[in-house]
Amino acid sequence: MDFKLCAIASGSSGNCTFLQAGSKMFLIDVGISGKKAVQGLSELGIDPYDIQGIFITHEHIDHIRGVGIFSRKHNTPIYATQKTWHKILTEKMIGDVKEENIKHLDKETNLEMDELTIFPYTIYHDAIDPVGYAFFYQNKKITIATDIGVVDEWIISHLKGSHGILLEFNHDINMLEAGGYPYYLKKRILSDVGHLNNEAAAKALTDIYHTDMQWAILGHLSKDNNVPDLAYLTAKMALEEKDIMIGRDIKVSVAKRDCVSEVHFI
Ligand SMILES: [Zn+2]
Ligand SMILES: [Zn+2]
Incomplete structure (x- = not known):
């Protein structure tokens, strides 16, 4: 391990x-x-x-x-x-x-701790100086990618090569738009410095998939504007469109909101 x-x-x-x-x-x-x-x-x-x-x-x-x-x-x-x-x-x-x-x-600078390298990369989110993290150890890469307003080439370049990833699947756009959140909050979540919706996250996942990628954990789900099955299905459908099958080619799970989730290994 x-x-x-x-x-x-x-x-x-x-x-x-x-x-x-x-x-x-x-x-x-x-x-x-x-x-x-x-x-x-x-x-x-x-x-x-x-x-x-x-x-x-x-x-x-x-x-x-x-x-x-x-x-x-x-x-x-x-x-x-x-x-x-x-x-x-x-x-x-x-x-x-x-x-x-x-x-x-x-940011954008490796922090070395013996054989472990930690790389904080800039993400788009409405905080003062938000970062995601990539951890490198024994030629393996784990990436933490949550609270991302938008995925562009910059973000993709930092997610690429991950063997395991915790990726934000924050909301379903329809649920958010139809839901009871005040307008300013909807606008904030949907903005380019808010949170990643299921479709955008699923697309990012298919874009970064490579055959050595072992698992993806879908995380940071909204309590009001998402449900675990919907996040999972959106990921599954996007992956299948590219002939990437869950179970055969990658393991996908949804992180639990308020209790300990399954342990993942690389
Ligand atoms: Zn957050
Ligand atoms: Zn935040």
Whole structure:
């Protein structure tokens, strides 16, 4: 096993992903309470003190809710870009953080940790300095791609080559348009700095598929504007159109919103 990944929570109300590369263990975002994150880890048999770092994608509450408390309790380093740190600290969004646990990331620059390489890439989202992450270990690549307003060649170039991916399938456009969200919120979600709809995400998945890609986890589903079966079917249909069969060529699963999902390995 090179990589192990598990969504502890995934959706508009809270995101937290566990990632292991070799013997190193991390969290990507803690957008749930510190307690829930610890509970999720214990279901996975992981001691929270063994988490070597938390990688922040952006400062929205569904990504940072429990970061401060988790870090204070377990003395965990937190990695974020300079601008994201500035916003989080000046607006006191996660409480006090020990100086030694404030770790700055440079976008589009590799962060090397022994044999593991972490690459934060710019995404389009209405936060101060949002990033997705690609993790490289033993010639394998795992990508975290959520909270993406739009997929263009830039985004595709960073998703390509993934052996496993956590990809945003936020909403179904029809459900969003017909639903009860206020106009400004619909506009925000649909904008180029909002969230990825099922069709756009499914197209991205078919665009980046290669025969060494083992799995895709559909994540960050909206509670009100999506249902897991619809996200899954949209992905399935788009893949089948290109003769890529789930089960035969790739494994596809939908991350659960508020409990621990299936563990994926590479
Ligand atoms: Zn966000
Ligand atoms: Zn989010």
